[in-house]
Amino acid sequence: MKIMNRLQPTFIATCAWTSQSSSSADRAKKGSMIDANLKLLQEAEERLKAIVTEKFAIATKEGDLPQVERFFKIFPLLGLHEEGLSKFSEYLCKQVASKAEENLLLVLGTDMSDRRAAVIFADTLTLLFEGIARIVETHQPIVETYYGPGKLYSLIKYLQVECDRQVEKVVDKFIKQRNYHQQFRHVQNNLMRNSATEKIEPRELDPILTEVTLMNARSELYLRFLRKRISSDFEVGDSMASEEEKQEHQKCLDQLLNNCLLSCTMQELIGLYITMEEYFMRETVNKAVALDTYEKGQLTSSMVDDVFYIVKKCIGRALSSSSIDCLCAMINLATTELESDFRDILCNKLRMGFPATTLQDIQRGVTSAVNIMHSSLQQGKFDTKGIESTDEAKLSFLVTLNNVEICSENISTLKKTLESDCTKLFSQGIGGEQAQAKFDSCLSDLAAVSNKFRDLLQQVLALRIDFRSEDIKRLRL
Numbered sequence: 001m002k003i004m005n006r007l008q009p010t011f012i013a014t015c016a017w018t019s020q021s022s023s024s025a026d027r028a029k030k031g032s033m034i035d036a037n038l039k040l041l042q043e044a045e046e047r048l049k050a051i052v053t054e055k056f057a058i059a060t061k062e063g064d065l066p067q068v069e070r071f072f073k074i075f076p077l078l079g080l081h082e083e084g085l086s087k088f089s090e091y092l093c094k095q096v097a098s099k100a101e102e103n104l105l106l107v108l109g110t111d112m113s114d115r116r117a118a119v120i121f122a123d124t125l126t127l128l129f130e131g132i133a134r135i136v137e138t139h140q141p142i143v144e145t146y147y148g149p150g151k152l153y154s155l156i157k158y159l160q161v162e163c164d165r166q167v168e169k170v171v172d173k174f175i176k177q178r179n180y181h182q183q184f185r186h187v188q189n190n191l192m193r194n195s196a197t198e199k200i201e202p203r204e205l206d207p208i209l210t211e212v213t214l215m216n217a218r219s220e221l222y223l224r225f226l227r228k229r230i231s232s233d234f235e236v237g238d239s240m241a242s243e244e245e246k247q248e249h250q251k252c253l254d255q256l257l258n259n260c261l262l263s264c265t266m267q268e269l270i271g272l273y274i275t276m277e278e279y280f281m282r283e284t285v286n287k288a289v290a291l292d293t294y295e296k297g298q299l300t301s302s303m304v305d306d307v308f309y310i311v312k313k314c315i316g317r318a319l320s321s322s323s324i325d326c327l328c329a330m331i332n333l334a335t336t337e338l339e340s341d342f343r344d345i346l347c348n349k350l351r352m353g354f355p356a357t358t359l360q361d362i363q364r365g366v367t368s369a370v371n372i373m374h375s376s377l378q379q380g381k382f383d384t385k386g387i388e389s390t391d392e393a394k395l396s397f398l399v400t401l402n403n404v405e406i407c408s409e410n411i412s413t414l415k416k417t418l419e420s421d422c423t424k425l426f427s428q429g430i431g432g433e434q435a436q437a438k439f440d441s442c443l444s445d446l447a448a449v450s451n452k453f454r455d456l457l458q459q460v461l462a463l464r465i466d467f468r469s470e471d472i473k474r475l476r477l
Contacts (some may be wrong), residue, residue, distance in 0.1 A: 006216070008164040024365050028050065036264055043074070045078070046325055048078065049078050049080065052071050052074050052075065052078065052085075053083075055067070055071050056068065056071040056075075056087060057087075060087075060090075060091040061092075063083040068088070068091060069142065072084055072087075072088045072146075073142065074141070075087075075088075076146050077146075077274060078150075081147055081148075081151065082114070084147070085143075085147065085151060085154045085155055085157065085158070087130075088139075088155070089154075089155055089158030089159060089278050090138075090158070091162070092135055092158075092159060093158060093159060093162035094136075096128070096132060096135070096159065096162050096163070096166065097162055097165070097166065099127075099128075099131055100127075100128050100131075100166040100169075100170075101166075101169075102126050102171060103128070104124060104166075104170060104173065107120050107121065107124050107170075107173065108115050108173065112208060118207045118210070118211060119210070119211050119214055120173075121170060121173065121174040121177075121178075121211060122211050122214040122215045122218060123213065124170050125167065125170055125215055125218050125219065126218045128163065128166050128167070128170070129163075129218060129219070129221070129225075129448055130220035130466060132159055132163055133222065134227055135159065136152075136155075136156060136159070136225075136226075136229055140152055140229065140233075143155055144233065144236075147236070148237070149233055149237030150233060150234060150236075150237040150238075150249070151233075151234035152229065152230060152233040153230050153233065153234065153249075153252065153253070153256075156226055156229070156230060156256075157256060160226070160256065160260050160262075161427075163260075163262060164260055164261035164262055165261075165296075167262045167265060168261060168265065170264050171269070174211075174215075176211070178208050178211070180208065180212075180269075180272065181272075182273065183200070183204075183208065183276065184206065184272045184276060187200060187275060187276045187279040188275060190279060191248045191275070191278070191279055191282075197217055199283070200279075202279070202280045202283045202284050202287075205276050205279070205280050206280070208276070209273060209276060209277055209317060210317060210449070212269055212270070212273045213273065213317050213318065213320050213321035213326075214320070215266070215269065216266050216269065216270055216321040216322065216323055216326070217321055217322040219263075219266045220321075220322035220323065220430065221322065222262075223257050223263065224428070224429055224430070225261070226256075226257060227253065227257055227429075228429075230253050230256075231253065234246075234249045234250075236251070270321065270323055270325075270326050273321075273326070274318075274326060274329045274330065274333075277314055277317065277318065277330060277333075278330075278333045279308060279432070280314065281333065281334065281337060282337060282341075283312065284310045285307050285310055285311075285337060285342065287306070287343070288302070288303045288306035288307050289303050289342075289345055291303075291306075294399055299402045299406065300399065300402045300403045300406050301399050301400075301403060303403070304403050304406050304407060304410070307342060308407075308410045308414070311334045311338065311414070312414060313413070314330055314333075314334060315327070315330050315331060315334055318329075318330035318331075319418075319421060319422070319425070322425070322430055324425070324430060324431040324435040324438065324439060325435075325438075325460070327439070328438050328439055328442045331418070331442040331443070331445075331446060332442055332445065334446075335445050335446050335449055337444070338407070338411065338449050339449045339452060342407075343407075343449075343452065343453065343456070345402055346403055346404050346407070346453075346456070347456065349397070350397060350400050350401070350404075350456075350460060352396075380438070390405060401457065401460060404453055404457045404460075405453075405454075405457050407453045408450050408451075408453035408454040408457065409450075411447075411449055411450035411453065412445060412447070412450045414446070415443055415446050415447050415450070418443060418446075419443065422439055
């Protein structure tokens with residue numbers, strides 16, 4: 001009995017040790033089984049990723065879009081969001097490049113007699129932008145559903161790189177075929193004072209300027225489309241995001257669209273366009289002044305209508321570019337042309353138009369000038385250039401007075417038209433508060449020119465010339 005009592009603790013300890021050893025062995029066995037299972041799962045995952053990648057590559061090579069989209073949807077389920085977007089974007093970029101190269105070959109083979117030949121490069125860019133826009137519209141739901149909000153930005157970022165490549169090719173061909181840089185250098189030399197360079201005919205620039213503004217308008221429309229799509233996608237994901245994250249997303253969006261090669265290329269083209277449009281406006285205005293005549297039944301001479309037709313055409317073309325900076329530049333140039341050159345011409349005509357020293361001489365001169373005007377009207381035309389006789393000078397004076405008044409009214413009308421047109425432009429999301437302020441400043445300067453023409457008229461009338469109602473009536477017949 002004593003022996004049993006002595007052995008009992010030893011037996012219990014032995015049993016406990018044996019139990020502990022068995023438990024440790026079980027845990028080790030279970031641990032090794034878990035490791036083995038994890039390894040199997042990891043290997044299975046790697047095999048599955050490899051299979052999906054391989055199947056996706058085969059589908060893209062064969063151009064099997066349904067299969068491409070099928071495996072594109074599987075990538076995020078395997079945690080391969082960026083890889084899926086990258087590979088899918090690569091496939092889409094190849095589609096874009098193939099179509100763009102095909103369109104460019106068609107451009108190079110276009111007959112110049114074709115009705116769209118004058119804007120064929122603008123049309124080519126339009127096809128490129130429309131193709132990318134369709135891709136975004138088609139695949140945006142898939143990206144949002146399977147990859148989550150905020151991932152559309154990544155897809156568009158890849159597509160924009162390919163877009164930039166194709167834009168560069170199209171613009172290079174445009175510059176070469178239209179001699180764009182050569183024309184610019186020629187114009188630049190012509191704008192220099194005392195230049196011996198032979199002047200380029202403005203009508204040669206007309207179609208080129210129109211095509212450039214159309215190219216820029218299409219580019220602006222495309223970039224606005226991308227901005228709208230990416231912004232709406234970010235908004236979904238930013239509903240619970242911090243203000244810092246929202247600002248970072250906005251910064252990424254601005255950098256993508258403002259610094260892409262498309263934006264930089266179009267800014268360069270528009271910069272050259274502004275100089276050439278300035279030359280076009282200046283030369284055609286000079287021609288209008290040189291060919292000035294007075295037609296029967298008109299209140300003004302021909303140059304007033306001609307000059308404002310030209311000014312409106314140039315500003316309207318700049319407006320059609322959808323670039324606020326371009327528009328403001330042309331408004332400023334037109335303002336300078338009207339305020340300095342054109343107003344000076346009218347001032348000079350007024351100075352030489354009434355050679356009288358006393359009020360009585362002026363009154364007699366007006367009556368005499370009206371009689372000559374009436375005689376000229378009977379013949380159907382009065383030529384205001386090359387005025388030699390005193391009577392003709394007086395007649396020119398009366399016509400110029402009307403010219404000054406109508407110029408002031410035309411400028412005011414132009415300002416109102418621009419305000420209306422640009423309200424529509426700003427409502428489309430073009431520009432921001434800064435652009436609006438810049439535009440308003442340009443319009444204020446334009447309105448000031450209208451006042452200067454009106455002031456000039458008032459200064460002349462301050463001579464207290466007593467126009468008889470009969471004379472005025474005959475002048476306006």
